[in-house]
Structure formats: C-alpha cells, structure tokens
Amino acid sequence: MNQTRTAYLEAANIAAALVAAPEVAARWAQPGASEGMTVGATAAHLVSSGIEMLVPYLEADEPPGTRVLEPSRYFSGQTLDLDHEGHRDVRQRAEEGSRRGASALAADAAAAVAGLTRRLAEEPDQRRVLVLGRFDMTLDGFLITRLVELLAHADDLAASAGLPTPELPPEAVALVVSCLTDIARRRHGDLAVLRTLARRERSTEGVFPVF
Numbered sequence: 001m002n003q004t005r006t007a008y009l010e011a012a013n014i015a016a017a018l019v020a021a022p023e024v025a026a027r028w029a030q031p032g033a034s035e036g037m038t039v040g041a042t043a044a045h046l047v048s049s050g051i052e053m054l055v056p057y058l059e060a061d062e063p064p065g066t067r068v069l070e071p072s073r074y075f076s077g078q079t080l081d082l083d084h085e086g087h088r089d090v091r092q093r094a095e096e097g098s099r100r101g102a103s104a105l106a107a108d109a110a111a112a113v114a115g116l117t118r119r120l121a122e123e124p125d126q127r128r129v130l131v132l133g134r135f136d137m138t139l140d141g142f143l144i145t146r147l148v149e150l151l152a153h154a155d156d157l158a159a160s161a162g163l164p165t166p167e168l169p170p171e172a173v174a175l176v177v178s179c180l181t182d183i184a185r186r187r188h189g190d191l192a193v194l195r196t197l198a199r200r201e202r203s204t205e206g207v208f209p210v211f
Contacts, residue, residue: 004140005120007171011150012051012116014166016109018154019043023161025102032160034153036091039160040105044097045090046157047109050150055112057142058119063130069137071144072182078211144175151176152211183210 001009018024028040037045078086100108127139137145151168158165184193184207192204 001121002125002140003171004143004175007169007175008143008147008150009113009117009120010169011147011154011172012113014168015046015050015150015154015157016106016113018157018163018166019047019102019109020106021161021163023163024157027161028098028102030160032156034156034160037094038098039157040098040102041091041094042153042157042160043102043105044100045094046150046153047105047112048094048097050146050153051109051112051116054116054142054146057129057131058116058123058139060130062128063136067136068128068141069131069135070182071137071141071148071179072186074131074135074137074142074145075148075183075210076186144179147172147176148179180208180210184208 024039024043028038028043030039031037032039032042034042034045098105123139125140128136129139129142131137131142151172154168155165181193184196187210188204188207192207196203196207
C-alpha cells in the first residue's frame with residue numbers, strides 16, 4: 001500500500017478513536033467549537049466527510065474520462081460564507097447524523113475504517129473516482145481531500161470535547177499542508193503566499209486560513 005493510503009488509514013483510525021472517547025459522548029448535545037454545531041454534530045461530520053463518504057465512491061464504477069482534478073481544485077468552489085446554503089446544509093446533515101448517538105457512531109466509524117483498510121489494499125494505483133458528480137480524480141488524490149477533512153475536523157472535535165488534539169501522522173500532515181497551500185496559491189497567487197509565509201511586513205491579509 002502506498003504512502004498516501006497508509007497516511008489516510010492512520011488518520012482515519014485516530015479519528016475513529018477520538019469519536020469513541022468518553023469525553024465526546026459526555027458532551028454530545030453541547031455546543032462544539034465549530035459555529036452552529038454541537039459536539040455530536042462535529043463528530044458526525046468528521047465520520048461522514050472523512051470516512052464514510054469514501055465508501056460509495058469506491059463502490060461506483062470507475063469513470064472513463066481522462067482529465068484529472070487536482071486535490072486543491074476540489075475545494076475551489078467552496079465559499080467562506082458560513083451563512084451560505086451549502087454550509088447550512090452541511091450543519092443540518094451533521095446534526096441529523098448525530099442522532100445515531102455516540103456509541104453507534106463510534107461503532108460505525110470503526111467498522112468503516114476496517115472495511116476501507118481491506119478495500120484500499122486491493123485498489124490499483126491508477127484507480128480513479130468520479131467526484132462532485134462530474135470530475136475525475138485519482139483515488140489517492142481524493143484521499144488527500146478526505147485527509148483535509150479528517151485532520152481539520154479531528155482538531156475541531158478535540159477542542160469541542162476539551163481534549164488535546166491527537167498526535168497526527170506526519171505524512172498526513174504534510175499532504176494536508178501541501179493541499180491547503182495550493183488552495184491559497186490558486187486563490188491569491190504565489191507571491192502573496194510567499195510573502196505571507198516569509199515576510200510579515202508584506203503579508204497579504206486573508207491568505208490564511210483558507211477555510
């Protein structure tokens with residue numbers, strides 16, 4: 001199994017363990033660190049967007065196209081306006097997902113990770129998936145977008161439950177940081193990103209965070 005898939009599975013196991021933490025269950029109905037979401041909704045969104053979402057993509061037929069969407073472009077249409085309909089839908093689905101309850105969600109997450117561990121070991125390196133209804137991505141490229149969800153929302157969930165953020169796999173962090181930097185480069189240009197990273201006096205406001 002290649003490094004991207006290994007990094008994804010390591011992060012998914014960490015996220016599933018975090019969801020199962022008793023501190024998460026104890027605060028399930030309380031407001032979380034993410035605006036407009038309870039702790040339970042934060043956990044449900046972490047599992048849905050980072051783990052369970054991958055399953056139907058793998059079960060679908062491989063798309064026949066030739067143009068491949070890069071991981072950073074997957075997020076290019078995402079608005080930063082939290083009042084946008086898309087973000088409201090995400091929060092609503094997360095709240096609905098939390099109705100499974102803490103123990104059921106934790107069990108579902110663990111089962112999904114176990115299934116993905118077997119499945120990802122079997123998928124060929126050139127495997128592609130259809131995303132957003134019309135774009136091709138390599139499976140490994142799509143896994144990077146799921147890593148963005150896993151790491152960001154694992155941090156959200158830990159903060160929501162009053163827990164330290166788990167130690168994250170270095171390979172997963174490197175992939176996510178590279179993707180987030182590419183998003184900023186697409187939005188603001190290389191010079192703005194360079195200055196924001198290296199020159200405080202000439203940094204561009206709003207380059208980071210990207211979400």
